[in-house]
Amino acid sequence: MAIRNVILGKGRVEREEMPRTKLLLAALMALILTGCGAILLTTRPVIWQNKSHFDAILEGFSEFHGIRASALAIMKDGKVVYEGVNGFMDAGHSTPIVSNVMMRVASVSKSVTAAAVRQLVADGLLALNARAFDLGQPEGGLLTLQPFPSLGDARLVNITVEHLLLHEAGWDRNSAADWVFREIEIARTMSVSSPPGRENTVRFVLGKPLQFDPGSETVNSNVGYLVLGLIIEKVSGKDYLTYVRENIFAPLGIPEEDVIQARTFPEDRSFREPWYDAPGLARNVFDPNGPPVRRPDGGWDAEAKLADAGLVTTSRALLEFADEYVVRGSRIGSRRRGRESRGWWAWRGGGLSGTSSLVYQSGRGVNYVILFNRRADSGDRLAYVKQFMQILNERLMLPGSVSTSEMFGGASTGQYFAEQ
Numbered sequence: 001m002a003i004r005n006v007i008l009g010k011g012r013v014e015r016e017e018m019p020r021t022k023l024l025l026a027a028l029m030a031l032i033l034t035g036c037g038a039i040l041l042t043t044r045p046v047i048w049q050n051k052s053h054f055d056a057i058l059e060g061f062s063e064f065h066g067i068r069a070s071a072l073a074i075m076k077d078g079k080v081v082y083e084g085v086n087g088f089m090d091a092g093h094s095t096p097i098v099s100n101v102m103m104r105v106a107s108v109s110k111s112v113t114a115a116a117v118r119q120l121v122a123d124g125l126l127a128l129n130a131r132a133f134d135l136g137q138p139e140g141g142l143l144t145l146q147p148f149p150s151l152g153d154a155r156l157v158n159i160t161v162e163h164l165l166l167h168e169a170g171w172d173r174n175s176a177a178d179w180v181f182r183e184i185e186i187a188r189t190m191s192v193s194s195p196p197g198r199e200n201t202v203r204f205v206l207g208k209p210l211q212f213d214p215g216s217e218t219v220n221s222n223v224g225y226l227v228l229g230l231i232i233e234k235v236s237g238k239d240y241l242t243y244v245r246e247n248i249f250a251p252l253g254i255p256e257e258d259v260i261q262a263r264t265f266p267e268d269r270s271f272r273e274p275w276y277d278a279p280g281l282a283r284n285v286f287d288p289n290g291p292p293v294r295r296p297d298g299g300w301d302a303e304a305k306l307a308d309a310g311l312v313t314t315s316r317a318l319l320e321f322a323d324e325y326v327v328r329g330s331r332i333g334s335r336r337r338g339r340e341s342r343g344w345w346a347w348r349g350g351g352l353s354g355t356s357s358l359v360y361q362s363g364r365g366v367n368y369v370i371l372f373n374r375r376a377d378s379g380d381r382l383a384y385v386k387q388f389m390q391i392l393n394e395r396l397m398l399p400g401s402v403s404t405s406e407m408f409g410g411a412s413t414g415q416y417f418a419e420q
Contacts, residue, residue, distance in 0.1 A: 048081045055084050057395070062086045062372075068093065069274035069373035073315035074392075075323055077365040083316060087373070089274045102272045103371040104262050104302075105357040105380050106350030107310040110225045114333025115325045116240075117165055118234050126235050128162040132169075132227055133206065142231050145199060147206035148190055155210050161231065162342055163214045164224040166330065170210030172219045179205050180222040180308060183285045183301055195285045195301035201342050203226055211216075222308045229307025240306050252320040259317055262302040262310045273312060276354025277374040296354030309352060315369040321360045322367040324380050345400040347389060349382045353373040358388035362398050 054072065062070045069087040073080060089095040120126035120293070134141035137157045147156075153168060163169040179201060186204045187194035205223055212219075223225065228239050238242045245256045262288070263269045281292035282299030293299065302310055321327075326334050327348040340363030347360045356375035361367045376383040393400050 021248045039393045040070060048076055051084070054082045055086075056393060058084050058254050059086045061391065065374075065384055067101070067372050067374050067384065069097055069101065069370040070276055071097075071103065071315045071357060071382060072368065073319045074368040075319050075366065078323060080316065080319065087274070091275045091277070093401070098272055100258075100272055100314060101274060101371075102258065102260065102270055102314050102357040103274065103373060103392055104310075104312050104352060104358070105131060105278065105371070106309045106352045106355055107222075108327075108348055108350040108359055109305075109307065109309050110349050110350075111325065111327040111332060111359065112244055112248060112311060113228050113232070113240075113314060113322065114165055115250065115321070116244050116333070117161065117228055118333040118335075119247050120232065120235055126161060126231070128160065128165070130161050131157065132159045132161060132164055132231065133157065135206075140240060142234060143202070143227070145203050149207055150198075152206060152208040155213060159267050160214070160216045164221075164228050164231075165332065167218050167221050167224055168215050169221060169224045170212050170214045171205070171221045171223050172211035172217075173221065173223075174219065175211050176208070178222055179208075180226055180305065181300055183304075184283060184288045187288075194288050195304060197301075198226060198230060198304050202230065220304075225308035226305075232307065234293075239349070244311075248325075249317060249321070252317075252324060254317045254320055258314045260308065260312045261306055262312050264298055264300075264302040265285070266297055270312065273345045274373045278354035279300065280353075294354075296352070301355060307351065315371050318357075318359050318369040322361045322369065327359050327361060343399050347400065349385055351381045351385075355383055356385045358389055359394075360398075360400070362400070364398060366396060366398055368392060 017085035017200050029290050054074065056252050058070060058072045062068070065404060066088070068091075069085075069089065071085045072082065073084075074082040083099075085099055085101050087097045089097055089101075090207065099375060121128060131137065131139060132143060133156060134144045135147070135151060135157045139155070142161070149182050153170075159169045171313070179263070183195035183201070186201055187196045190196060190200055190204060192200055202223075232243055233240055238246075241259075241260045245259055249259050266275070275284035276296035280295055282295040284290055284293045284298040285301050286298060324335060326332055326336055326346065345361065349358045350356065353375065354373060356372045358370045360369075361365070370385050370388050372384055374384070375381045380386070389400070392398070
């Protein structure tokens with residue numbers, strides 16, 4: 001049992017015994033409901049060395065939402081002040097979570113890809129205005145891939161590396177399809193085995209029309225970052241994972257075993273990855289006519305998503321990354337200037353069936369990373385990490401918040417849209 005202070009009104013307090021789990025949940029809700037007449041916990045000074053306080057927030061939130069594997073890491077002024085985990089490694093809840101747990105980070109992978117592109121530019125190996133595709137135009141291009149069955153749009157020749165980087169290439173998954181998750185359909189149409197792989201997927205997309213002129217709009221694109229992954233490999237002469245390990249994470253002191261490739265099937269994963277908790281079954285993209293599988297375990301080709309949604313990392317690896325690189329916006333992948341205003345902040349979220357992640361950075365010297373082995377089942381799929389961000393930012397008195405409707409699962413606004 002534990003003791004809590006019950007606020008009876010006008011400052012009068014009564015002490016009451018309550019179970020530890022309920023205490024954690026009560027503390028969590030007190031953090032959330034800061035506008036309802038209760039004591040405002042955000043007015044208290046933050047004691048950064050108080051690990052138990054952050055433990056309570058992480059455990060309480062995870063218990064409240066049924067998240068069975070979670071990790072949180074926080075940095076203040078370049079120093080890691082908290083690393084915590086909660087939950088279990090397995091669906092049977094028999095193996096406690098390991099302290100160095102790793103998880104899929106979904107679209108947060110895009111920030112790493114952007115940093116790799118910027119590094120190649122800084123090294124003089126790539127230009128932002130270089131044409132992405134060599135489709136027979138006089139000036140040529142970086143990737144030579146034959147469109148299937150033929151060129152789907154003359155504007156494809158105009159796509160540059162910068163268009164891909166800033167989600168301006170012309171693909172809109174909201175009005176067309178998000179082709180990186182249509183492996184079975186692509187394989188059937190191209191008469192190749194499923195899944196079709198990265199290059200065949202891009203060939204198929206090159207046979208489809210764009211939804212807007214390159215450079216005229218900004219719409220999140222998994223396809224664009226899939227293409228950037230191929231460009232990184234072509235220009236660097238190394239596979240994607242080797243390049244980002246050596247050129248992005250190694251200089252930050254992150255060992256290569258803390259940044260790995262997502263694997264489709266559980267038997268191929270690191271022993272440091274938990275199970276990915278998600279409802280429902282899906283067709284196995286590696287065996288479309290076989291029995292259905294759990295969605296995180298064959299519902300898509302995880303290996304092919306490497307540059308757009310396919311990294312697995314520790315919270316510490318992403319925390320060090322966030323201290324060095326901008327995670328979103330027009331400067332995504334650029335090195336941080338170290339002189340951002342105190343009101344500056346940015347966050348990047350990612351979600352796939354069975355995982356959700358978020359990286360936050362601010363001009364106040366505070367960065368943090370959240371990893372969950374579950375995402376919201378409906379509505380805003382990033383609701384869990386957004387709610388957790390809201391709680392931490394209020395507690396730590398940091399800039400940046402989400403609206404109430406977003407926080408509790410409503411539709412994302414354009415301002416806070418996270419790329420899933």
